[in-house]
Amino acid sequence: xxxxxxxxNHGAALAAxxxxxxxxxxxxxxxxxxxxxxxxxxxEFLCQQSFEKGRxxxxxxxxxxxxxxxxxxxxxxxxxxxxxxxxxxxxYENCIAAAMLRLPVVMAVVNRTLGPPWNIWADQxxxxxxxxxxxxxxxxxxxxxxxxxxLAAFRLAEDKRVMMPVMVNMEGFILSHTVAQTxxxxxxxxxxxxxxxDIPHRMNHVPHTLGQMEVPHQTETHRWQHHEALLGAGKxxxxxxxxxxxxxxRRLGDAVETYRAEDAQTLIVSMGTIGLxxxxxxxxxREKGERVGAVRVRLFxxxxxESLRALFAGKKAVAVVERDISLSTGGVLxxxxxxxxxxxxxVQSYMAGLGGGDVRPEHLEKTLADLRSRKTTGAPAVMExx
Amino acid sequence: xxxxxxxxxxxxxxxxxEPIIRRGNTNCGGCGMSSTLQALRHAVGNRxxxxxxxxxxxxxxxxxxxxxxxxxxxxxxxxACAPAAASGAAAVASMNGEDTRVxxxxxxxxxxxxxxxxxxxxxERNEDILFICYDxxxxxxxxGQRSSATPAGAVTTNTPDGKPEQxxxxxxxxxxxRIPYAASISLAHAEDAHRKLAFALGAKGFRFLHVLSPCxxxxxxxxxxxxxxxxxxxxxxxxPVYEIFDGKRHVVNIEPDFSDEALDMYLSLQxxxxxxxxxxxxxxxAIDRYWQNLRSLSGRIVPARRDA
Numbered sequence: 001x002x003x004x005x006x007x008x009n010h011g012a013a014l015a016a017x018x019x020x021x022x023x024x025x026x027x028x029x030x031x032x033x034x035x036x037x038x039x040x041x042x043x044e045f046l047c048q049q050s051f052e053k054g055r056x057x058x059x060x061x062x063x064x065x066x067x068x069x070x071x072x073x074x075x076x077x078x079x080x081x082x083x084x085x086x087x088x089x090x091x092y093e094n095c096i097a098a099a100m101l102r103l104p105v106v107m108a109v110v111n112r113t114l115g116p117p118w119n120i121w122a123d124q125x126x127x128x129x130x131x132x133x134x135x136x137x138x139x140x141x142x143x144x145x146x147x148x149x150x151l152a153a154f155r156l157a158e159d160k161r162v163m164m165p166v167m168v169n170m171e172g173f174i175l176s177h178t179v180a181q182t183x184x185x186x187x188x189x190x191x192x193x194x195x196x197x198d199i200p201h202r203m204n205h206v207p208h209t210l211g212q213m214e215v216p217h218q219t220e221t222h223r224w225q226h227h228e229a230l231l232g233a234g235k236x237x238x239x240x241x242x243x244x245x246x247x248x249x250r251r252l253g254d255a256v257e258t259y260r261a262e263d264a265q266t267l268i269v270s271m272g273t274i275g276l277x278x279x280x281x282x283x284x285x286r287e288k289g290e291r292v293g294a295v296r297v298r299l300f301x302x303x304x305x306e307s308l309r310a311l312f313a314g315k316k317a318v319a320v321v322e323r324d325i326s327l328s329t330g331g332v333l334x335x336x337x338x339x340x341x342x343x344x345x346x347v348q349s350y351m352a353g354l355g356g357g358d359v360r361p362e363h364l365e366k367t368l369a370d371l372r373s374r375k376t377t378g379a380p381a382v383m384e385x386x
Numbered sequence: 387x388x389x390x391x392x393x394x395x396x397x398x399x400x401x402x403x404e405p406i407i408r409r410g411n412t413n414c415g416g417c418g419m420s421s422t423l424q425a426l427r428h429a430v431g432n433r434x435x436x437x438x439x440x441x442x443x444x445x446x447x448x449x450x451x452x453x454x455x456x457x458x459x460x461x462x463x464x465x466a467c468a469p470a471a472a473s474g475a476a477a478v479a480s481m482n483g484e485d486t487r488v489x490x491x492x493x494x495x496x497x498x499x500x501x502x503x504x505x506x507x508x509x510e511r512n513e514d515i516l517f518i519c520y521d522x523x524x525x526x527x528x529x530g531q532r533s534s535a536t537p538a539g540a541v542t543t544n545t546p547d548g549k550p551e552q553x554x555x556x557x558x559x560x561x562x563x564r565i566p567y568a569a570s571i572s573l574a575h576a577e578d579a580h581r582k583l584a585f586a587l588g589a590k591g592f593r594f595l596h597v598l599s600p601c602x603x604x605x606x607x608x609x610x611x612x613x614x615x616x617x618x619x620x621x622x623x624x625x626p627v628y629e630i631f632d633g634k635r636h637v638v639n640i641e642p643d644f645s646d647e648a649l650d651m652y653l654s655l656q657x658x659x660x661x662x663x664x665x666x667x668x669x670x671x672a673i674d675r676y677w678q679n680l681r682s683l684s685g686r687i688v689p690a691r692r693d694a
Contacts, residue, residue: 028481030474055477059470060507067467067504071438071474074461077481079474097464203436203459203475207404211462212448 001189001248006182008146008175009038009082012108012168013045015150016080018190019106020054026196027076029054032068034061036087037120038172039110043082062087066094066105073103074210076202078154081105084172085112085126092130098165099134101211102226104157104199105165108150111272111323112172113355121356122171124272125324128300128332134226136166136233137301139271143180145253146170148244149298151190152252155240158197162233164226171272171323172356185248193247234302255299256307260286264293265316266371269308271297271333274321274352274359281364292368303336312341319371321364321383323353330380338377346371349380357385402427404457406435411447411455416609418599418616419444419493419520421573426489426518427457429583434486436461436475440468440501442493443526466500468492469508472515480514487516487587494521494535498554509563512591519556519594522601530604539662542604548662552672557596557630564633566591572627573597574617578639582629598625606657615652622649622666623673626680636684644677646670 006014020029029051033043047056054077057068062083069079083091088109098105113123127137136156140146146168153166170176185193201210214222237255244252259279261267268278275296285292295311297303312318318341320334329335334349341347350367353359367383407413407423437460439445445462449455463471472490479486492501497519508515524542525531532542534554541548560568567589571579579597586593598619600612607615619625623642630636649666653659 027478030477032470032474053481055481057470057473057477057511059473060503060510063464064467064470064504064507067463067470068474068477070463070467071461071471071476072478073474074471075436075475075478077474077478093464094467203461205434205459207454207456207458207460209448209451209454209456209460209462212451212454212460213446214451218451 001186002184003181004184005179006143007041007177007179008143008170009041009110009177010045011143011147011182012082012150013042014184015147016046016106016108017049018185018187019151019154019194020051020078020080021187022191022194023078023197024053026078028078030068030072030077031056031080032059032065033057033081034059034065034083034087036062036084038112038176039082039084039087039108041176042108042110062091063094066091066098069105070094070098070101070103073098073105073199074101074203076197076199078158078197079103079105080107082108082110084110085114088126089114095130095135095165096133102163102201103165104163104197106150106153106157107165107167109167109169110172110176111169119355120172122174122353123323123355124169124171125332127167127169128324130167131301131332134164134230135301136162136164136230137169138166138298139169139300140175140298141273141276141296142175143178143182146175147182147184148252151193152240152244154194155243156233156237159236160200161236162229164229169272174273183250189247193243231302234299234304237299253298255304256311257296257298258311259294261293261295261311263291265291266368267293267295267311267315267318268364268368269295269297269318269320269333269337270322271300272323274323277359277361278321278364281361284361285368297333300333305340308337309340312345315341315345317346317348317371317374319348319350319367321350321352321359321367323359325351325354334380346374346377348374348377350383351380352383353385354382400431402430402432406430406457407447408455408457411449413443413447414603414609416600416602416612418522418573418597418601418612419447421613422518422520422597422599425573425576425579426583429580430487430587433587434484436486436488438463438468438472438475438488438490440492440496441465441527442496444491444493444520446527465496467504468496468501469504469513469515469517473508473511473513476514488514490515490517492517492519493526494519494523494533495525497521498534498556506563509560509565509592509594512565514590516586516593517595518597520597520599522599522604523553524601524604526601526604539664540658541661542658560594561630561633565594566632567629568594569629570596570598570625570627572616572620572625572640573599574613574620575627575640578627604658607655611655615655618648618652621645622652623677624649624652624669626676628680628684636680638680638684638686644673
């Protein structure tokens with residue numbers, strides 16, 4: 001274990017490199033990469049690494065980047081790619097294909113506003129659009145968590161009970177370009193943590209066809225199997241956490257991270273970096289005697305609904321603060337969690353930092369002040385940057 | 387085996403025991419794609435093959451899960467990215483020391499149009515892939531719309547008066563990538579087709595084969611006349627059969643006699659050209675220009691013969 005000063009982008013690439021090398025005695029590592037701000041540094045870092053048994057293919061588009069991963073995984077290799085925003089949108093078709101083909105591709109997604117108009121800053125709406133298609137989604141708040149989550153993503157994706165792509169998300173610039181000390185394990189530790197990738201349905205000596213046509217009742221069955229596997233990924237995640245701690249001696253973030261939430265009357269629910277700001281706001285308000293807590297959803301797919309339901313029980317009010325907007329609906333996370341609270345709990349949607357605006361403690365304090373003034377849940381509100 | 391595509395060549399012990407495209411598939415009668423896959427079986431012998439198939443008639447030909455038409459491991463990809471997926475598969479084969487031949491098998495839509503960016507990129511990277519385009523000059527799978535491979539004058543479902551634009555010269559485009567090998571294949575010339583398939587399967591780097599693939603359904607022609615149509619297209623000079631090594635050395639493999647009679651016959655046997663009323667006289671100048679250029683590239687000056 002060494003401590004390295006890494007940006008989250010570089011951390012993601014380094015984790016993928018270690019994971020890729022860990023499969024050198026298996027069928028190797030394949031990555032398709034294409035630059036897009038702000039995930040470019042991730043692919044650049046990856047392109048500077050050497051692999052005993054691996055190849056990073058510099059393709060002509062994000063669509064092909066995932067195409068390379070699909071071909072690589074279909075041939076049995078461990079696979080990784082990274083992208084952002086419109087790049088992810090361009091990749092969507094193949095993200096869905098990778099999911100439907102049940103190929104364990106790991107993706108680092110650096111969340112950025114979809115354009116045009118062009119905006120290179122953070123917004124989680126790019127990744128959330130993929131919520132319905134059978135990919136695991138993890139949202140991270142700091143460098144170490146991001147690094148650990150990418151490593152763990154390989155174990156989770158390749159677990160035979162899961163066997164589907166895992167997206168590890170970080171907000172553009174806010175996290176992707178933040179440089180912080182990161183504990184980096186030795187190759188041997190990673191080798192011990194990650195079993196060799198074994199993709200049972202890969203192309204092999206037995207002729208069979210991946211992705212051929214099927215009729216409605218087969219699709220129904222396949223979708224349901226996929227649905228159940230994705231739901232089950234929540235349980236597998238707990239196993240991965242245990243294995244992670246055994247291998248590296250530190251805890252892998254929970255599906256839902258909580259901060260002073262148990263005795264709180266009011267909760268701030270968020271994903272990504274807003275969650276860490278929320279913890280500081282909680283501390284400040286607790287000093288003033290307010291019973292506030294923070295809940296950070298790390299695992300968005302599968303959504304840990306039961307954990308959230310338990311956390312929301314008996315709360316007076318919940319502010320769901322998020323960096324995305326589902327047009328005509330409100331916050332995506334809010335729309336997913338609002339029914340998990342009792343009918344008399346106010347669950348209010350706040351969209352903050354859209355298009356990459358800062359979400360600072362004063363924004364969250366203003367949000368909570370607004371929440372206090374509400375007796376019932378109101379229409380989703382955009383908290384403008386001040 | 388009496389496949390017409392093999393021109394009477396016998397199935398020998400060197401052939402692959404299992405067909406690449408099995409009986410009972412759903413292809414239309416007279417489908418050139420079926421013939422191409424039969425020819426591929428003949429050429430590939432018992433080498434390991436992986437087929438990478440983008441959306442196309444070939445993807446439909448695979449049949450319904452869990453049975454498969456294909457006698458080799460096959461990956462169905464999205465329309466635009468077969469060469470990218472093949473790059474991944476080829477990388478894995480190579481790093482594991484496997485001699486698996488990764489074959490991209492795409493229609494003209496997946497080659498000339500939507501797949502073109504990833505095709506060009508894989509060629510530029512000189513990936514170790516054999517890319518075979520079975521060109522039926524139409525989006526057959528969706529019921530017959532124009533592609534950039536559709537020849538001028540052909541009626542399609544979205545060019546009801548005949549396509550006004552010329553067919554894209556895909557071989558010249560691929561040659562411009564300076565790939566190790568690019569060739570056109572006539573299914574009516576079995577020995578030449580077999581030789582090229584065998585050479586392309588054995589070669590390293592990016593290899594591109596362009597097959598004129600009769601589509602009775604889209605061409606509105608007799609299924610039994612498919613190979614004859616290809617023969618007429620070759621004979622008249624409309625479909626030049628040649629190969630290009632490293633984007634430089636051009637070799638004409640089959641010398642046409644530039645027969646206008648053959649060309650008129652080719653046009654009249656397909657109802658897709660009926661409405662525009664194309665004749666040999668309309669096409670001849672463009673064919674002559676093409677061959678003039680091809681002659682200068684191949685360095686073989688053979689004056690064009692005329693029947694009349």
